[in-house]
Amino acid sequence: MSTRERVLGIDRRQLLGREVPLPPRALRWATSVVGFFVLWWAAVEYSFLNFGLFVGPVETLVAIYGYVLGDPVAGGSQSIYIHAAYSTYRVVAGVSIAALLAIPLGLLIGTSTRAGAGIEWNNYLSPAVESLRPIPPVAWVPASILLFPVVPVVGFSVNTAVLFVVFIGAFFPILVNTIEGVRNLDDEFRRAAQSLGASDRQVFRHVIFPSALPSILTGVSLGIGLGWITVVAAEIVAGNYGLGYITFQAYRLLQTDIIAVGMVVIGALGYASSAIVQRIANRAMPWSDIDT
Amino acid sequence: MDTAKWAKRSASILGLLGVWFVVGALGPQTLPGPAAVAGAFVGYVGSPVYWNAITLSTLRVLGAFTIAALIGVPLGLLIGWSVVFGDFTYPALELVRPIPPIAWIPFTILVLPSLAFSLGIASFEIDTGIVFITFLGAFFPILLNAIAGVRSIDDEYSRAAQSLGAADWQTFRHVIYPGALPSVHTGMVVGMGLAWVNLVAAEMISGGGLGFMTWSAYTGGSYPVIFVGMITIGILGYVSSTIVRYIGASQLPWMEGSTA
Amino acid sequence: MSKQESNPERRSQNRNQDTNGYEDMENGHRDLDEDDGRARATGEALVEIDDLTKIYDPDGAHVTAVENMDLEIGDNEFVCVLGPSGCGKSTVMECIAGYLEPTEGEVLINGDPVDGPDPSRGVVFQSNRLFPWKTIGQNARFGPQMRNAVDDDRIRELLEETGLSGFEDSYPHELSGGMQQRAELVRLLANDPDIMLMDEPFSGLDAMTKELMQEMLLDIWEEEDRTVLFITHDVAEAIFLADRVVVMTARPGQIKDVIDVDIDRPRDSSVLTSEAFNEYQKRANELIHDEAERAMEQKQQETQEA
Numbered sequence: 001m002s003t004r005e006r007v008l009g010i011d012r013r014q015l016l017g018r019e020v021p022l023p024p025r026a027l028r029w030a031t032s033v034v035g036f037f038v039l040w041w042a043a044v045e046y047s048f049l050n051f052g053l054f055v056g057p058v059e060t061l062v063a064i065y066g067y068v069l070g071d072p073v074a075g076g077s078q079s080i081y082i083h084a085a086y087s088t089y090r091v092v093a094g095v096s097i098a099a100l101l102a103i104p105l106g107l108l109i110g111t112s113t114r115a116g117a118g119i120e121w122n123n124y125l126s127p128a129v130e131s132l133r134p135i136p137p138v139a140w141v142p143a144s145i146l147l148f149p150v151v152p153v154v155g156f157s158v159n160t161a162v163l164f165v166v167f168i169g170a171f172f173p174i175l176v177n178t179i180e181g182v183r184n185l186d187d188e189f190r191r192a193a194q195s196l197g198a199s200d201r202q203v204f205r206h207v208i209f210p211s212a213l214p215s216i217l218t219g220v221s222l223g224i225g226l227g228w229i230t231v232v233a234a235e236i237v238a239g240n241y242g243l244g245y246i247t248f249q250a251y252r253l254l255q256t257d258i259i260a261v262g263m264v265v266i267g268a269l270g271y272a273s274s275a276i277v278q279r280i281a282n283r284a285m286p287w288s289d290i291d292t
Numbered sequence: 293m294d295t296a297k298w299a300k301r302s303a304s305i306l307g308l309l310g311v312w313f314v315v316g317a318l319g320p321q322t323l324p325g326p327a328a329v330a331g332a333f334v335g336y337v338g339s340p341v342y343w344n345a346i347t348l349s350t351l352r353v354l355g356a357f358t359i360a361a362l363i364g365v366p367l368g369l370l371i372g373w374s375v376v377f378g379d380f381t382y383p384a385l386e387l388v389r390p391i392p393p394i395a396w397i398p399f400t401i402l403v404l405p406s407l408a409f410s411l412g413i414a415s416f417e418i419d420t421g422i423v424f425i426t427f428l429g430a431f432f433p434i435l436l437n438a439i440a441g442v443r444s445i446d447d448e449y450s451r452a453a454q455s456l457g458a459a460d461w462q463t464f465r466h467v468i469y470p471g472a473l474p475s476v477h478t479g480m481v482v483g484m485g486l487a488w489v490n491l492v493a494a495e496m497i498s499g500g501g502l503g504f505m506t507w508s509a510y511t512g513g514s515y516p517v518i519f520v521g522m523i524t525i526g527i528l529g530y531v532s533s534t535i536v537r538y539i540g541a542s543q544l545p546w547m548e549g550s551t552a
Numbered sequence: 553m554s555k556q557e558s559n560p561e562r563r564s565q566n567r568n569q570d571t572n573g574y575e576d577m578e579n580g581h582r583d584l585d586e587d588d589g590r591a592r593a594t595g596e597a598l599v600e601i602d603d604l605t606k607i608y609d610p611d612g613a614h615v616t617a618v619e620n621m622d623l624e625i626g627d628n629e630f631v632c633v634l635g636p637s638g639c640g641k642s643t644v645m646e647c648i649a650g651y652l653e654p655t656e657g658e659v660l661i662n663g664d665p666v667d668g669p670d671p672s673r674g675v676v677f678q679s680n681r682l683f684p685w686k687t688i689g690q691n692a693r694f695g696p697q698m699r700n701a702v703d704d705d706r707i708r709e710l711l712e713e714t715g716l717s718g719f720e721d722s723y724p725h726e727l728s729g730g731m732q733q734r735a736e737l738v739r740l741l742a743n744d745p746d747i748m749l750m751d752e753p754f755s756g757l758d759a760m761t762k763e764l765m766q767e768m769l770l771d772i773w774e775e776e777d778r779t780v781l782f783i784t785h786d787v788a789e790a791i792f793l794a795d796r797v798v799v800m801t802a803r804p805g806q807i808k809d810v811i812d813v814d815i816d817r818p819r820d821s822s823v824l825t826s827e828a829f830n831e832y833q834k835r836a837n838e839l840i841h842d843e844a845e846r847a848m849e850q851k852q853q854e855t856q857e858a
Contacts, residue, residue, distance in 0.1 A: 457671030
């Protein structure tokens with residue numbers, strides 16, 4: 001129970017001058033969720049806007065059941081697992097490459113911001129990076145289709161255009177958060193480490209990096225979120241596989257159940273990936289009580 | 293800023309252009325260099341097609357962002373403030389939240405109609421699907437930050453207000469709302485960025501505005517225009533975030549480190 | 553909860569209309585101070601803590617913060633509650649303020665059970681709780697503003713008395729710790745509370761500022777005749793300020809002893825070096841030493857268990 005609930009009078013409501021106990025939390029949550037499905041069902045049933053063209057929650061569940069058993073989707077021959085695997089791999093690969101480049105770059109820019117830090121990398125690098133940052137990753141889609149081919153790798157076709165767009169989506173959040181993480185460190189921690197005899201390398205290893213880690217992981221978490229946004233956009237436009245691709249394919253073929261299933265699966269995978277990052281973050285930083 | 297710093301920063305931008313120039317000259321035929329793109333830019337600045345696309349995209353972002361703020365801020369403040377209200381509303385929103393707005397595109401094309409109406413002099417057609425996608429992009433960051441903003445306020449501020457005689461709505465007005473504002477502001481900055489991301493995707497797929505201009509430049513083979521579109525979108529995105537930041541800072545004179 | 557109207561708005565209206573209040577007080581007589589219209593009981597307990605027990609039970613942890621506590625605080629009395637950290641002394645204050653409901657027993661104010669926070673019971677918190685988004689002037693006006701009864705002269709007077717004139721338009725973060733604490737006191741006094749509940753208000757200040765703040769608090773208290781419950785873990789502070797010092801045990805918090813401090817008022821810092829003061833301090837130190845040790849052991853044990 002939160003303190004907020006312990007404050008007098010908050011966790012009660014009054015009805016006709018009498019106190020009425022509230023239903024327990026689980027019931028309130030259930031009401032909310034059930035309410036959502038009822039609204040969805042009613043919108044389809046009574047054809048609110050053009051909802052009549054869409055599927056209701058029950059049909060969606062039935063469809064999910066079918067595809068979970070491996071039915072091929074959207075006129076192709078692949079099961080939904082293949083498409084989900086493609087999207088997941090693209091997000092993981094794109095975000096990983098972004099992290100591998102953005103974290104060192106961010107540490108370099110962040111540490112060189114301080115006075116007397118040697119070469120002022122931040123002045124050489126920041127303007128170039130900052131001038132590219134405002135372009136939304138999705139706006140890179142046409143350019144990257146133009147520039148990045150589909151490469152066959154051991155029997156799989158790797159769509160490097162989609163990978164590049166995901167990479168761009170994840171790169172900037174990770175970079176910005178890494179820089180912030182380094183800059184926010186109180187100078188006295190550095191001084192303390194130096195006074196205890198740490199060399200520059202050791203200061204970096206034992207003070208700067210760990211203190212920036214929460215912020216870096218926040219960046220990775222944001223990066224994965226944007227990775228899912230961009231992968232769907234890129235697959236709709238440029239893909240031949242993936243959840244974005246089948247969702248849009250389903251629209252063309254008017255298989256509305258797959259549109260709904262695709263949305264559910266994309267949401268579930270996005271949710272699962274942020275939960276995993278949260279887990280890893282808690283593992284990596286037992287000393288921190290900061291949520292990423 | 294001293295001259296040395298200026299020189300370094302200019303070198304950075306020139307370096308970027310230099311890399312582009314070299315890659316454009318040596319790389320694939322399809323990649324236009326900076327000169328070609330600059331030429332296309334000059335051609336487009338005089339063209340009404342360009343300005344129509346800019347106006348349409350800007351209006352869509354503005355409209356969607358405003359709706360997102362008008363719904364997201366009050367809803368978030370209430371969810372954060374009242375545990376009970378939050379329990380009844382938040383789980384449903386949490387079901388929808390993990391779905392990236394772009395994944396809604398097929399659904400919105402199917403379900404949301406276009407609205408056409410006229411205001412005497414001019415007639416408008418609003419593609420509600422695109423506005424909805426853009427709205428979704430801005431809505432959840434604003435909502436989540438409003439909720440987090442309320443929860444970050446120490447209970448003792450509310451207690452202090454109550455002990456000074458504030459009624460519930462007065463506590464909301466004088467403690468919860470102002471206390472959550474910094475976080476709401478952060479949410480709006482993030483939301484504005486995501487509004488543009490999702491707008492561009494929606495426009496590429498279902499038409500109109502800068503997103504479509506960029507995409508049709510690709511399909512039509514006029515490659516320099518792709519970069520004209522990207523740069524324009526980048527500038528507009530940057531300007532709108534800066535405006536949100538500026539307005540936010542002017543509303544928060546009490547923040548530590550603010551100049552006001 | 554159901555016995556009385558709990559709507560704070562209604563409550564503040566009541567406060568406006570019949571400021572002499574407390575009509576249903578059964579025993580004791582009232583002095584009506586015509587100047588400010590505040591009712592004063594004399595010789596009778598204003599605050600009555602009756603067999604108070606508070607158990608926190610988050611996730612079944614079952615921590616008894618306060619156990620079977622009985623205490624009466626008279627009108628215009630200055631009482632300090634002295635105890636080791638984590639002994640539940642803040643809990644006592646929170647029950648009087650109306651933030652917490654006692655698990656057992658009750659807190660009576662003028663014979664009526666506490667029913668939520670009320671402007672007649674002002675609170676000063678340990679960490680400064682001036683609203684950071686309001687200027688010093690807006691903070692000072694806050695209480696009266698809630699019931700549309702702002703008296704600008706009174707606010708100006710209070711700011712002047714505390715040396716804060718000219719800072720009305722500053723935001724709290726622009727002020728020093730001592731000034732912030734004074735501003736919070738002004739905010740409280742502008743509301744004209746009968747009882748001031750202060751939870752270690754000066755613990756964050758440096759020793760010199762602290763001493764000045766204590767003297768200022770005594771001046772204010774002597775001038776305006778208020779009842780003060782002051783919570784502290786500082787032995788010298790408790791004796792310097794209080795008529796009575798209530799010494800509490802480590803958890804579960806109970807009253808270990810009550811020291812009547814019989815030092816003449818008005819007091820100033822010269823008291824600190826007097827022999828009587830030393831005697832009181834010695835006695836209080838002896839009482840609290842073992843409790844502080846026990847509290848420390850408890851804390852260590854909890855950390856190991858967690």
